[in-house]
Amino acid sequence: MTELSKGLVPLLPRLRRFAWSLTRDWPDADDLVQTSCTRALTRAEQWQNGTRLDAWMYRLMRNIWIDETRKRTVRVGQGVEDAAESSALLTSGDSETTAYANQVLAQIALLPEGFSSVLLLVAVEGHSYAETAEILDIPIGTVMSRLSSARQKLKAALADQKGART
């Protein structure tokens, strides 16, 4: 096994999560991870051992996904994945926690394209704005405005749901 493939295996759960943030659809996410790993191995010489493999893979995945969405005439996201579909996302844990987690995921899936990856990278994985901009190949200002807008939309949607329940 090469250094690269050894490094990839423990990263797989995170690569899948990032892929989902791009595609918001599990079959697409899994295809994307698989294609990206295969592609990465053919370009192993481009990755410098010692530099961050996750960021390198994220960039590769993002580029492959952009190519893929350009090929598809139908835009992915924008309401394609409804809440019912997303509810299959999490199955473990107690039911109330899981139900809430699924609501949050469904709302993330409904965000405009490109917003959920920003949320994941900054709010969950703790990448800086600059790193996030580099990974997603967008200006820092776009990172900031997408983040803020994603947060406001999510907060509003989740507050509405809480309001609807009580």
Added chain:
Amino acid sequence: MSEYTPLSEDLLIMLGAYVDGELTEDERAAVEDMANKDPRIAEELEGLFALNNDLRDVFNGLLEKPVPAEIIEATKPTPAPANTNKAPLRALAASLLIGATLGAGGMWFNQASKQQLQVAAARSWLGEVAEYHQIYARQTRHLVEVPASEKDQIEKWLAKEVGVDFKVPDLEAAGWTFQGARLLVAAGKPVAQLMYTNADGAVIAICGLQNGSGTAAETELRAFGDVHMATWKSETGSFAIVGDAPEELEALAVIAAPLI
């Protein structure tokens, strides 16, 4: 919920940057000053922190979804020409397995030959188990699919899915507490995985799959990168105990083998 004037977009971006730790000392102080003076800003910050917590919980939950075998397979370098050297060995292994299955009784053949061939032709299940271990040993919060409290259920469930009768070995005396089980697929076959942790938070797994060869085999130590295993065979199953410390694994295998 009904503020008269919504907070401006620029202010919201700044509050977000505060939460994300992207502000300078002076900017942070300015935001804190604003929050002290304006309860709406304090409330907004609180909401942003709470949302971050929710996002972390939800996104981290996604890490526990089992990784499909095809994806793990895609991390392997494509077989180099050197690999063809192994082809005769694989063919030999396949024929030995068929021979062994035939020898065990014709009844077995139809049922098991296809699976056996797959096992012989595919990469070794142990290699795949080693990779799974690298992934699951990090899932300290959601280590298992079925918790240890459902031990009887686990024994029935895994025996049914995997096709090998076994008991969950009690390794408490050796310092390892049973946490529960997962079902994996390696080399195209269902594999039972029993997870144990010790006081230091280290994780070991006992993995087993059906193996119709009918011959028992003694403990053997193997290494896959940083992952070590002690393997053995019973008359119906192949087993491996997987972890980081080879010496301890060998001792544990000796304890566990008769208990399974």
